[in-house]
Amino acid sequence: MRLPGRLSAAIAVLTDVETRKRPVSEALKAWGINNRFAGAGDRAAIGNLVYDALRRRASHAAIMGDDSPRTLVLAVAVRDWGHDPAALNESFSTDDHAPQALSAEEIARVTGQLSDDTEGYIRADVPQWLAPALERAFGDNWIAEGQAMAGRPSLDLRTNVLKAQRERVLKSLDRFNAVKTAISPVGVTMPAGSGDARTPNVTSDEGYLKGWFEVQDQGSQIVSALAGATPGEQVLDLCAGAGGKSLALAAAMGNKGQIFAYDSDRNRLAPIYDRLKRNGARNVQVRAPVPGALDDLIGKMDRVVIDAPCTGTGTWRRRPDTKWKLSPELLAQRVAEQAALLADAERFLKPNGTLVYITCSILPQENDDQIAAFLAAHPGFATIDPRQLWQAALGAAAPQGVVTAGSGIALTPRLTGTDGFYLNALVRTP
Structure with missing residues (x-):
């Protein structure tokens, strides 16, 4: 044509x-x-x-x-x-x-x-009704954040260290001019092209079929690392979906300890089984959504990870049609679901356990506001210093601007060259 x-x-x-x-x-x-x-x-x-x-x-x-x-x-x-x-x-x-x-x-x-x-919302290419929320989240930079979110995304991969090292993946994908990610220590990226440039079909590559890597945005890789799972821990992935973060956690734990992958939707959970097999992740136990599926885990988890259902505003580069379909009613629905998940998740933690809250949203209502409301209702929790969290997980100082007013971490295309993500880690005091 x-x-x-x-x-x-x-x-x-x-x-x-x-x-x-x-x-x-x-x-x-x-x-x-x-x-x-x-x-x-x-x-x-x-x-x-x-x-x-x-x-x-x-x-x-x-x-x-x-x-x-x-x-x-x-x-x-x-x-x-x-x-x-x-x-x-x-x-x-x-x-x-x-x-x-x-x-x-x-x-x-x-x-x-x-x-x-x-008007600012036009220059930012965002729905007008969301402008106040974005300005509250990013201050004077909110228009620049919106403009960055209107760009094309890169294609990012996470090296599965259970089966390969990053150099091996880079060599496997050399024909696509793949390079190392700027922040994730296990990431590989292929920057977006312009005009009619095609995105490489990496899922037909030998390395993917052998489980050397998974397609995963660098932002998702970063929050998976910031979740801080260590070998030998008992971890509940409460909203596991197709298993992307469960796989990343299994690799970080070196297949030692136990991850319980659960999701309330069987259809979302279905792809996890083949992915676990391909990745060689042996410490993940999938829990199907049946009554009492998690009752035996109450009070026993070292770490509970909530990759919460959200508006997906952080993925606007990849799914720009959702930007214009989002409504105040849908936002309110997601906020209610997130609050319920946070309230439910805390019962699975043991004393000194860590609650990790993650969204792929850039809206404060789903991020800092949720954590503030949870802390107000649960005084037995305290936030973990986000700068220390970043240093411990990634071996470097946190980039300027990623730490939020509510002691969370916000990733965006402008700040980190990734999709939009939010993470806040809370420790249960004895």
Whole structure:
């Protein structure tokens, strides 16, 4: 496919997303099934156009004076991908699959700049109703944080040290120009490309099939390390999901001790079994969600890890469509679920045990506010110094800006080059 056809396809996918209210991934899959002539490069380019349009929807719509799928996709082509609008129009004139040409007014707009008095939420490319929360979380840097969250993510991998070392993984993926992550001592990364660049398919690599590495954002690797699990401990992973952090904890513990992986949703938990086998993680015991599944663990855990259900605002780079679907009602629902999990988790800890609370959110309501409310209701807990936690887990000083007002740790694309994550570790006093 030529560029005009790819642009038209992206417009069609975005239109499908808007009219049928379904996730981008489903709309892209459906388009691919209905247009089997498109090659892998075409599908990658179309996906990039769609995701880039959603990442910067607010600023593109503001400068164009319109937020239709056609306008957004053409704004991406010019403003993000660097195509000359006049050259685009010329290519459209000779292609039957091209979108409608840009008008003179559209060309003037798309080559212009946002005015200095443009509202902050537009420059940050975030929903207007979330601006106060983000400003509370990041102060004067909140717009810069939003802009960083509107970029493309890298592809990050975690070396499974139970089976391989990082140098071996790097050699295995040399054809993809993989490099070491900046913070995680076991991470490998492939920075995001621009324009129609394709993301490497690493899950077909020999190293992945042999369990040498797992796909895991560096931020997730960092919070897994900060969770502080050590060999011989008894650890409960209360929201294990597909097992990404359980696998990281098993590797950190050297398969010594015991991890109890639990999730209230059987479907989320289902992939963990194959992943445990491939990774050679032998100290993980999966607990299915049945009545009384965890009763024998009450008061016995050295460490309880809560990877809490959240709004996923920290993953906006990867799932930008969710940014514009988030509502105050969904946020309130997640906050209630998190509070209930924290209240339930503490009963599993032994004296001096550690409670580790993690989200992939950048909103204070799900992060510092939750910990403050928990501490107010549970005076027998105290926060662990986040700077000491970072130094002990990662062997270096915490980067500037990651420590929050509530003694937590916040990771963001701007601060750490990762997805957005939050961690707070609390110790139960005797």
